[in-house]
Amino acid sequence: MIRMNKRYEIELIGFDADDTLWENENIFHDAQKQISKVLENHNYNFNRELFNIEKKNLEYYGYGIKGFILSLIETSLKISNKKLDNQIIKEILDLGKKMLSKKVKVLPNIKTTLEALSKNYNLVLITKGDLLDQEKKIYSSELSKYFSYIEIVSHKNEKTYMKILEKYNIKPKNFLMIGNSLKSDVLPVTNIGGMSFYIPFELTWELEKVEVDQMSTNYVQLENISEILTRLKSLEI
Ligand SMILES: [Mg+2]
Structure with a gap:
């Protein structure tokens, strides 16, 4: 046969x-770790909140660093009960620019x-x-x-x-x-x-x-x- x-x-x-x-993913991973450390005193699970917000935001922002940064700001606002320190927003925005200029x-x-x-x-x-x-x-x-x-x-x-x-x-x-x-x-x-x-x-x-x-x-x-x-x-x- x-x-x-x-x-x-x-x-x-x-x-x-x-x-x-x-x-690529480690750039996001490191950034997430950096911001979660800044906000670690709050009563939320930062990573879980960010995950849910990113998932919801995909239909608005699509994939990429810009959408990630907006989701980071939204998560931080939620976690801080809308009393987010301007300094943290600045840190997140700076982080986004750093991510976008990282060498491949x-x-x-x-x-x-x-x-x-x-x-x-x-x-x-x-x-x-x-x-x-x-x-x-x-x-x-x-x-x-x-x-x-x-x-x-x-x-x-x-x-x-x-x-x-x-x-x-x-x-x-x-x-x-x-x-x-x-x-x-x-x-x-x-x-x-x-x-x-x-x-x-x-x-x-x-x-x-x-x-x-x-x-x-x-x-x-x-x-x-x-x-x-x-x-x-x-x-x-
Ligand atoms: Mg891939």
Whole structure:
């Protein structure tokens, strides 16, 4: 009996940016810790309040540092019973500017992997967040030369990925997405019939956490980015 192997023909590879190509979540994590320390005398659980407020605010501000800063101010106002010291507002605003001017730290082995992949595949960078901030990070990472296309989007859901694939005339089954978020990079892509490599980062934002039944989804979890090339070869045999 001849066993037919499923053959994947990848024509386009998508990459997430934050916490896939460069560090991001730890910048938010450190900022949250700094402000929670300033307000630790109050009777609220700062992290839980911030989580709830950020979740509610996503529909107004979207993803990124600016929305985070507004949510930090709102949380601090709530925690202080609207008697927030102006000095704390100033500290939060300064923190936002510091976060926005932080130097991009590209993760290990990214350059060599992208260089190798870009010789054989078209690569598309798909990222969500503040437009200006994402553009700045892409520019200063010096990684844009490896990408054929760059897409900065507001949400990463099934509709977004379908739209991008239609734009570049790629069928979902010929698309591979690589990223650190199951919710944004993996599930919406496997749900439309694409393939995904999930590479978790050391920290995951609460709002990106999801429960998944891996048996029912078409993704492969990798330890690090260096595994991409060998995994890709084994997929295409
Ligand atoms: Mg990410």
